[in-house]
Amino acid sequence: MSKASKIEGELASLRERLEDWNYRYYVLDDPSVPDAEYDRSMRRLVELETAHPELLRADSPSQRVGAEPLSQFSQVRHELPMLSLDNAFSEEELRDFNRRVLERLKLEPDTALEFACEPKLDGIAVSLLYRDGVLERGATRGDGTTGEDITHNVRTVQSVPLRLRGSGYPPLLEVRGEIYMTKQGFETLNARARERGDKGFVNPRNAAAGTLRQLDARLTAQRPLQMCCYSVGLFEGGTLPERHSDILDLLHGWGLRINPESRVVNGVEACDTYYSELAQKRDGLPYDIDGIVYKVNDLALQKKLGFVSRAPRWAIARKFPAQEEMTRLLAVEFQVGRTGAITPVARLEPVFVGGVTVSNATLHNADEIERLGVRVGDTVVVRRAGDVIPQVVSVVADRRPEGAAEVAFPERCPVCGSAVEREPDEAVLRCMGGLVCAAQQKAAIRHFASRKAMDVDGLGDKLIEQLVDRGLVDNAAGLYALGRDDLVGLERMGEKSADNLLAALEQSKETTLERFIYALGIREVGEATARNLAHHFGSWEALAAAPEDKLLEVADVGPVVADHLRQFFDNADLMAVVGQLRERGVHWRDIEVVPQQELPLAGQTWVVTGSLEALGRSEAKAHLQALGAKVAGSVSSKTTRVVAGPGAGSKLGKARELDIEVIDEATLLEVLREHGIVP
Known part of the structure; x- marks a missing residue:
C-alpha cells in the first residue's frame, strides 16, 4: 500500500472514530472513551490534515473549531415556512384545542387521539439542510419566511452532525430543531465572563441567541451549545414514516439528538398528565423549558387538519404559568419616555424569577402605586411571564418594616428640570420640556430608528445616548446630518462601524x-x-x-x-x-386612495372579543377598519363575524346563539394577509 493510501486510510479511520465518540457523548449522553483519548485522536487528525491540506474535508470533526469571521449574515428564504405555534395557557384551552381537532376530523367527542408530546425548549429555532447526508446550510427561523445563514456557527455545535450516520436518508433533508444552552453551560459561560470583568448574559436563551449571532465562529465554538431536533421540513426523495414520533426516531438513528423526555400518549387526559409530570420535573431538568408541545402524531391526520397562515391546526404549545417570587423594594426611580410620560420603576433586591434575575420592575403610574399601596422597603411579589416586562403585582402587607416610606412623585422632570403636569382623566405624569428634554430626545430617536419604523440597523441605545449627550443630534433629522468625523471616535465606533451606520441611514431614506x-x-x-x-x-x-x-x-x-x-x-x-x-432625502411613494365602499370588508360588521396574543384587540380592530369593516362592541343579528380569543365570554355565547361565524386569531391573521396586511 502506498504512503498516500495509508494516510487516507488513517484519516478516514480517525474521522469515523471521532464522529462515533461525538455521537455517543453529545447525542446519546453515553461517553465511551476518556477525554484524554479523544484529545489524542483529535490532535493526530489535525496534524495529518495540516500536513496534507488537499485531504481536508468540510465534514471533518476538526472543522468544528470555526472558520474566519464573517462581515455580516446573509439572508435565507425558507422554501417551507417555519411556522409558529398557537398557545394554550390552561387545561381548558388545551381541551378546546382537542375539541376543535376532533370536530375538524369529524370524530366522536370522546375519541382518544394519539399525540406526540415534547418539552418546549427555551432556545432558538433553526433549520439544518443536509444534501446527500452532508450538512450544507444552517439558518435561523427569522420571521418564519426569511432567516439568517448561520452555517459557520451551527457547524461548531457538537450535537449537530456534519455528516448523517447510517443510511437511508434522502438526497435532500431539512431538519428543524432548537439550539439551546444547558443551565450548567450557562453558569460556566457566565463564570468565565465574570472572571474577565464582563457582565455576562441574563439567561441561557439570551446566551444561545447571542452566541448564534457571533460573526466569529471561533467564539461560538468555545460556548456550550446543544441542538435538539423536533421535525422535518423540506424532504426530497425517499418516504417518511406515517407517525411524527417515528420520524424523530429515524432522525435519531441518523445521528441527530432528540429530547429524551418526549412521549406518545393517547387522549387529552394523558396530555394533561404529561404536563403535570413535566411541570414537577421542570426545575430539575438540565435545560430551560417554557411549556410543552402537543402534536397529532398521525401525519395523514395532520394533512387533513392543515394550517392557518402562521400555525398548524394539528399542534399547540401549552405554556407554563407565569412565575412569581417575593423580594424587597429598595427604591423607586422615575424614567422619562418618548412622549414625556414619567414612569415609576421599582429597584428591587435581585431575585430569580421567570428564568432571569430581576432587579427592576414597572410600577406603571401613580394610580397603580395607590392601588397596590406600595411603599419603599416593602416586601413585594414580582411576576415575570415569558418575555413580558417584570411587574410588581402585590405587597406582602404583614412584612412591612417600620419606617417604610411612601412613594413621592417628582415636582420637576428628573432629567431636564422642566415642569410636570398630569392631564385630567389621565394617570400619567408628563414632562412638559418636549424637545428640550434629553430623555425625550433619546426616546424619540430610538423609536424613529426602530425596526418597525425607519429600521436603521446599527443605531443602538448606547450610541443614541452618546449622540445626544455630546450634542451631535437633538432630533431625528439630525441623524441624516451626521458625517464620518462625527462618528469615528465615539465609544465602540471605529471607521468601519461609522461607514456601516452611514450606509444604513442612507438606505433608510427610502421608506413608506x-x-x-x-x-x-x-x-x-x-x-x-x-x-x-x-x-x-x-x-x-x-x-x-x-x-x-x-x-x-x-x-x-x-x-x-x-x-x-x-x-x-x-x-x-x-x-x-x-x-x-x-x-435630507427621506422619501416615499404616495398611495392611491381607495374609496371606503370599495374596500374588501366594506359593509361588514365584526366583533373582537377575548385576548389576542399576536395582535392585541386594538390593533386587530384597526386592521379590520382599514379593510372597510365596522368593528362593533356587541354582537347582534347584523354581525358578520366574531373573532374570539382566550377568555371570550358572553359575546362568544351570543354569537353561537345567533349562529354567527366565529373565528380564532390565527384565521383572522389569514384574512388580513389575504388582503395585503402583514402584522
Missing part, C-alpha cells in the same frame, strides 16, 4: 408613508393607525392639512387621537423637523 408616520412617534398613533392614516389620505401633505373632522373619518381615529395629530401638525418646531427630514 405609513412607516414614516409611525416613526414620528405621535401620541396614540401605532402601526395600525399609521397605516389607516396613510391609506386614507394617500400623501403627507393631505394628512398634515386635514382638519380634525376629516381626521375623525379615518378608521380607528377618535377625538383623542385626532387631537394629538392636530397638535403635532400645528407645532412649528415638530413640522420643521419633518421638513428637515425630507430635505
Whole structure:
C-alpha cells in the first residue's frame, strides 16, 4: 500500500472514530472513551490534515473549531415556512384545542387521539439542510419566511452532525430543531465572563441567541451549545414514516439528538398528565423549558387538519404559568419616555424569577402605586411571564418594616428640570420640556430608528445616548446630518462601524408613508393607525392639512387621537423637523386612495372579543377598519363575524346563539394577509 493510501486510510479511520465518540457523548449522553483519548485522536487528525491540506474535508470533526469571521449574515428564504405555534395557557384551552381537532376530523367527542408530546425548549429555532447526508446550510427561523445563514456557527455545535450516520436518508433533508444552552453551560459561560470583568448574559436563551449571532465562529465554538431536533421540513426523495414520533426516531438513528423526555400518549387526559409530570420535573431538568408541545402524531391526520397562515391546526404549545417570587423594594426611580410620560420603576433586591434575575420592575403610574399601596422597603411579589416586562403585582402587607416610606412623585422632570403636569382623566405624569428634554430626545430617536419604523440597523441605545449627550443630534433629522468625523471616535465606533451606520441611514431614506408616520412617534398613533392614516389620505401633505373632522373619518381615529395629530401638525418646531427630514432625502411613494365602499370588508360588521396574543384587540380592530369593516362592541343579528380569543365570554355565547361565524386569531391573521396586511 502506498504512503498516500495509508494516510487516507488513517484519516478516514480517525474521522469515523471521532464522529462515533461525538455521537455517543453529545447525542446519546453515553461517553465511551476518556477525554484524554479523544484529545489524542483529535490532535493526530489535525496534524495529518495540516500536513496534507488537499485531504481536508468540510465534514471533518476538526472543522468544528470555526472558520474566519464573517462581515455580516446573509439572508435565507425558507422554501417551507417555519411556522409558529398557537398557545394554550390552561387545561381548558388545551381541551378546546382537542375539541376543535376532533370536530375538524369529524370524530366522536370522546375519541382518544394519539399525540406526540415534547418539552418546549427555551432556545432558538433553526433549520439544518443536509444534501446527500452532508450538512450544507444552517439558518435561523427569522420571521418564519426569511432567516439568517448561520452555517459557520451551527457547524461548531457538537450535537449537530456534519455528516448523517447510517443510511437511508434522502438526497435532500431539512431538519428543524432548537439550539439551546444547558443551565450548567450557562453558569460556566457566565463564570468565565465574570472572571474577565464582563457582565455576562441574563439567561441561557439570551446566551444561545447571542452566541448564534457571533460573526466569529471561533467564539461560538468555545460556548456550550446543544441542538435538539423536533421535525422535518423540506424532504426530497425517499418516504417518511406515517407517525411524527417515528420520524424523530429515524432522525435519531441518523445521528441527530432528540429530547429524551418526549412521549406518545393517547387522549387529552394523558396530555394533561404529561404536563403535570413535566411541570414537577421542570426545575430539575438540565435545560430551560417554557411549556410543552402537543402534536397529532398521525401525519395523514395532520394533512387533513392543515394550517392557518402562521400555525398548524394539528399542534399547540401549552405554556407554563407565569412565575412569581417575593423580594424587597429598595427604591423607586422615575424614567422619562418618548412622549414625556414619567414612569415609576421599582429597584428591587435581585431575585430569580421567570428564568432571569430581576432587579427592576414597572410600577406603571401613580394610580397603580395607590392601588397596590406600595411603599419603599416593602416586601413585594414580582411576576415575570415569558418575555413580558417584570411587574410588581402585590405587597406582602404583614412584612412591612417600620419606617417604610411612601412613594413621592417628582415636582420637576428628573432629567431636564422642566415642569410636570398630569392631564385630567389621565394617570400619567408628563414632562412638559418636549424637545428640550434629553430623555425625550433619546426616546424619540430610538423609536424613529426602530425596526418597525425607519429600521436603521446599527443605531443602538448606547450610541443614541452618546449622540445626544455630546450634542451631535437633538432630533431625528439630525441623524441624516451626521458625517464620518462625527462618528469615528465615539465609544465602540471605529471607521468601519461609522461607514456601516452611514450606509444604513442612507438606505433608510427610502421608506413608506405609513412607516414614516409611525416613526414620528405621535401620541396614540401605532402601526395600525399609521397605516389607516396613510391609506386614507394617500400623501403627507393631505394628512398634515386635514382638519380634525376629516381626521375623525379615518378608521380607528377618535377625538383623542385626532387631537394629538392636530397638535403635532400645528407645532412649528415638530413640522420643521419633518421638513428637515425630507430635505435630507427621506422619501416615499404616495398611495392611491381607495374609496371606503370599495374596500374588501366594506359593509361588514365584526366583533373582537377575548385576548389576542399576536395582535392585541386594538390593533386587530384597526386592521379590520382599514379593510372597510365596522368593528362593533356587541354582537347582534347584523354581525358578520366574531373573532374570539382566550377568555371570550358572553359575546362568544351570543354569537353561537345567533349562529354567527366565529373565528380564532390565527384565521383572522389569514384574512388580513389575504388582503395585503402583514402584522
